[in-house]
Amino acid sequence: MLQNLLQEVPRPEGTQAEILQSDETAPGAIPEQAPRDCVLVLGMHRSGTSALSGLLHLAGCAQPANVMPPLVENPKGFFESTRIRACNDDILQSAGSAWHDWTAFDPDWTDGPEQADFHDRALETLTEEFGAAPLFVFKDPRICRLVPFWLGVLKSAKCQAHIVHIHRNPLEVAASLQRRNGMSADYGLLLWLRHVLEAEASTRGQSRHFVSYNDILNDPVQVIDATQDALGVTGLRGSAQGVEVFGDFIAAELRHFSEPVGEVTTNPEVSIWVRRSFEILESWAASGEIAADHAELDRIRAEFNQTGPMFAGLVQEGRELGAANKKLASEIEQAQAAALTQQSKIAQQLEAIRALETAAATDQAELATTRAAVIQGQHDLTAAQGTIAAREGELALAQDDLSKVRADVAQAKAALEDAQREISQQRSRLDGQGIALAERFEEISRLTLLLVKSERQREALTKRLAASDLHAADVEAHRNALLLSTSWRVTAPLRRVVTALRGLRRRG
Incomplete structure (x- = not known):
């Protein structure tokens, strides 16, 4: 508002002059x-x-x-x-x-x-x-x-x-x-x-x-x-x-x-x-x-003017005294302000001293605590030094053991290397044996077929014998002829293997 x-x-x-003068007015004229x-x-x-x-x-x-x-x-x-x-x-x-x-x-x-x-x-x-x-x-x-x-x-x-x-x-x-x-x-x-x-x-x-x-x-x-x-x-x-x-x-x-x-x-x-x-x-x-009051005001003013010079000197002296008093008052005020400032500074300094005393007391308490801690620390240090000495002895023994272990590890590494070489050789032999075994399995398969054929012949012969009236001499002659046959001789190893497998089964 x-x-x-x-x-x-x-x-x-x-x-x-510029404001009062315009184009329509002559110089010096007031419009x-x-x-x-x-x-x-x-x-x-x-x-x-x-x-x-x-x-x-x-x-x-x-x-x-x-x-x-x-x-x-x-x-x-x-x-x-x-x-x-x-x-x-x-x-x-x-x-x-x-x-x-x-x-x-x-x-x-x-x-x-x-x-x-x-x-x-x-x-x-x-x-x-x-x-x-x-x-x-x-x-x-x-x-x-x-x-x-x-x-x-x-x-x-x-x-x-x-x-x-x-x-x-x-x-x-x-x-x-x-x-x-x-x-x-x-x-x-x-x-x-x-x-x-x-x-x-x-x-x-x-x-x-x-x-x-x-x-x-x-x-x-x-x-x-x-x-x-x-x-x-x-x-x-x-x-x-x-x-x-x-x-x-x-x-x-x-x-x-x-x-x-x-x-x-x-x-x-x-x-x-x-x-x-x-x-x-x-x-x-x-x-x-009220116009009637003018006369009295004129009289007061006239008397004031007439008597003024009579006490002008006194007034001047009063003014000088007033100025001196003002200056003195100003100086007093400044002094009071300075005193207040100084008092404030002193109060601040006292407060700072109290703070320092409090801090000193705290520091002393902390120092006593620190001293106690240092003494305790010294005791702990002594104990720790003993412990360290013991640990150093244990460490020496452990280092000896470590040296032995390192020697054993070195021997084990050497043995391992030998074993690895042996394994490599065994793998080479195994690879060769695998080939032989594969050939053997082939032979076994062939012999197995012959065995099966021989068994069938034997079973057939047995059946014929059971059904015929051949004499024992004739049977024996046939048996001998079978044993002397090529099939019997060839399957002999296979029969041994079969016999061995049967024995293992009975033991197991």
Whole structure:
């Protein structure tokens, strides 16, 4: 939602002279431009000018191109131009002044030769920072003392100035300056008075509106609506679109100092000038500007200007003392920081010592354990050496046995080689015997056939004998003839083999 409320601002290129001069205009002539609106925020340092400028930016006002980055003192940002701030510092310095000068700005400076040069520089810087934005917010607390100068620059830039004055409880401002800049509270009140009086007097007759810092914290949306109504500025986004965003931007916890209004208006230790100026500004912020109050503000400003030189020396001395106190406070702070750093280092060293002591105790325990282990190891080593000696004797015997075994293995290898040669020879003989055996089996087969033939003849003869009436003498003659026959003689070896086989069978 925040991005939707931000307005893109086109920025022209080139210098101020190039922007103002076109092809249709003669050199040195200023072309007609559409009127532009500038919301000029005026207020003392630490009075909420950044918060108000941020709200106006969220409401639709363009911010400068070179914005000051946020700091711890202003985490939401400053919404002011670094270049315009530098220009204002240079202007104040050229007049012998500074942002923290409580005295009136030199009125003769506006008629001096430097004014014209600064006018051209300011006009060019303004254009480069805001371009052709139709509506932009312009802020720097230093402008409170340089209002006439910047109103002239805005007029040259064809910009209509709409002025918003913002003020804050002067005691809160003084406290903030004291913490940030080391200023005394009284000196902070003088600065507050100078800024609000000069800004108010220099803007009379202009389009202007007054708000308080408390109003912004309490109801930022109402502040934007009231500002738009009072100044008649078109294009601002108020309650219709900005409630949530404005509320997120304004954080009450960013307010580090808070003082009741009564602490100023009823405090006798606060100057009557400060009390009455604050009361009038509070009244204007609540109910609107009252012209009758101008006279009293003029009187306060005149008295302030008249009496200023009388105690300027005292103030200067106070400033010097304040600067010395600030320097001393800074040195004390640095010394305290150094002491804290040293204490932290000492604590770290003590912690390191404790860690070393713990580690040493652990190491001693481990050393005692190691010593015991070493002693036990020495005993074990002695025993191991005895065992090793015994094992060495056993090893010598084993080596002797091994030598014998190796000799036996060598003999066995030789015997094996002899056996292998014998086996080879036996295989050769066996191969020859196999051939002979095959021939023998052939012979046996042939003889077997003859035997079978002879047996058949014998059986046939036996049958004939049984069937005939031959005498025994005839049988014997036939038997003898058989035994003398060639078949009987040839089968004789076979019969022996058969007889032997029958004997083996009976024994088995």
